[in-house]
Amino acid sequence: MAKKSVRIAAWVLGVLVLFFAGVSYGAGAYMVNYALKADVGTEQEDHDKLDNRYPFLMEWVDSLQAADVMKDTVITDDEGFRIRAYYAEAEQNTGRSAVIVHGYTSNPMSMMHIARMFRDSLGYNILLPALNFHAGSEGDAIQMGWKDRLDVEQWIPIAHEIFQDSIMVVHGISMGGATTMMVSGDELPEYVKGFIDDCGYSSVWEQFSKELKGQFGLPPFPILHSANLITKCRYGWDFKTASSVNQLAKCELPVLFIHGDNDDYVLTENVYRNYDAKVNGYREMWIAEGSKHAESYKDHPAEYTAVVRNFLKNQVE
Numbered sequence: 428m429a430k431k432s433v434r435i436a437a438w439v440l441g442v443l444v445l446f447f448a449g450v451s452y453g454a455g456a457y458m459v460n461y462a463l464k465a466d467v468g469t470e471q472e473d474h475d476k477l478d479n480r481y482p483f484l485m486e487w488v489d490s491l492q493a494a495d496v497m498k499d500t501v502i503t504d505d506e507g508f509r510i511r512a513y514y515a516e517a518e519q520n521t522g523r524s525a526v527i528v529h530g531y532t533s534n535p536m537s538m539m540h541i542a543r544m545f546r547d548s549l550g551y552n553i554l555l556p557a558l559n560f561h562a563g564s565e566g567d568a569i570q571m572g573w574k575d576r577l578d579v580e581q582w583i584p585i586a587h588e589i590f591q592d593s594i595m596v597v598h599g600i601s602m603g604g605a606t607t608m609m610v611s612g613d614e615l616p617e618y619v620k621g622f623i624d625d626c627g628y629s630s631v632w633e634q635f636s637k638e639l640k641g642q643f644g645l646p647p648f649p650i651l652h653s654a655n656l657i658t659k660c661r662y663g664w665d666f667k668t669a670s671s672v673n674q675l676a677k678c679e680l681p682v683l684f685i686h687g688d689n690d691d692y693v694l695t696e697n698v699y700r701n702y703d704a705k706v707n708g709y710r711e712m713w714i715a716e717g718s719k720h721a722e723s724y725k726d727h728p729a730e731y732t733a734v735v736r737n738f739l740k741n742q743v744e
Contacts, residue, residue: 455653462635463568463658465532467561473536480725481540487547488539491515502585504559504578511563512556512582514589517546523744524552524592526582530601530721531569534562540724541598548732549739551596554586558606568662571631572606573669579610587618596743598623598735601693601721605631605671608701611682612674621681621743623735624671626721628693629700631669637694672704681709681742683735687718687726709742 478485491497497515504510513535517523525545529538535555545551558575560566579597587595595618599607604627611622628634635654636647655666675682682705686698695714702712713734715723724731 454650455655455657458635458639458650458654459568459657459661462638462654463571463662465569467532467569468534468537470534470536470562473534477536477539484539484543487543488536499563500585502581504581506574508559508565508567510557510559510565510578512554512585513542514552514554514586515542515546516552516590517550519550520552520590520592521550522591522593523550524554524586524590524595525549526579526586526595526597527553527555528575528579528597528599528603528606529555529558529561530599530603531571532561533601536562538600538603541600544724544728544732544735545598549736552586552590552592554582554589556582558603570662570664571666571669572602572609572627572671573631573664574662575602575606576609576613576674579606580613580615583619584616587616593618594744595619596621596623596739598625599627600625601627603627608671608678608682609669609674611680612677619680621683621738622678623683623685623738624698624701625685625723626687626690626693627671627697627701629670629672629697629704630667632666633697634693635666671701675701675704676706678705679708681738682711683738683742684710684712685715685723685731685734686712687715687720687723689717690720692720711738711742 499513501509501511527538527541529535534557538555542553546553557563559570560568597607597610604624607622608624608627639645659665684698684702686695688695715727718726
């Protein structure tokens with residue numbers, strides 16, 4: 428009788444374990460699809476948003492395109508996906524260029540205010556890639572900056588070949604900021620001189636943990652662990668490896684960190700972790716007063732431009 432009770436208990440335990448594993452896998456798969464297969468914005472949608480936010484900006488973009496100054500090009504990345512970028516030379520090419528990286532579910536059109544700042548105010552050539560899976564570029568899922576860094580690193584020598592520059596910086600906002608920081612820890616050509624992160628997260632694991640709790644009231648275990656395993660199997664990377672702070676620890680080039688003090692999406696505390704992780708070489712931080720996520724330039728365009736200009740002049744050029 429005792430043996431029969433043990434067998435029944437073992438069977439019940441096995442069923443519960445299988446049930447828990449199945450629920451965890453299903454929830455993890457849902458999270459992967461929810462986060463990495465999210466609907467991405469179209470260029471027309473971002474064109475309209477920018478037109479409302481910066482009425483002068485779309486006229487600027489349209490004038491560059493009409494004059495064949497703003498061009499686009501397509502390359503094939505290391506995984507066989509066709510990826511796209513816009514580029515434009517400054518009015519006077521002084522040998523300085525900026526690679527400008529957009530955020531989550533967005534595209535290069537959303538970064539045209541930064542492009543205009545670099546080109547017209549700072550005299551930089553500009554190249555704006557569309558990240559994997561986003562508008563204009565192929566891909567099987569959003570890569571949260573980790574694999575995107577490899578595509579940016581593929582664009583860097585192409586921008587150098589187009590512009591024949593001697594100085595290049597990488598500037599990104601939100602996921603583009605995380606991508607920029609992830610690029611910073613890799614071996615790069617000598618003409619890459621610095622990085623600007625605007626409101627990038629410290630790691631994908633931390634950002635997804637925050638979203639799980641904030642949106643669904645759930646802890647990381649077991650859903651995030653399951654989603655991480657699925658992402659490893661499907662896409663070949665994991666949330667903990669995709670770390671801005673780990674890459675910054677290897678970076679010796681100058682980095683400017685920008686973040687709004689009212690950011691409730693990528694919490695402002697991220698910038699302090701990122702700043703502290705950059706232990707080698709020059710680092711600088713500017714906190715935009717009152718700004719929400721990715722709105723530091725909108726709220727403080729003159730100060731934003733001045734901070735970037737001073738960083739470039741004193742640490743990069």
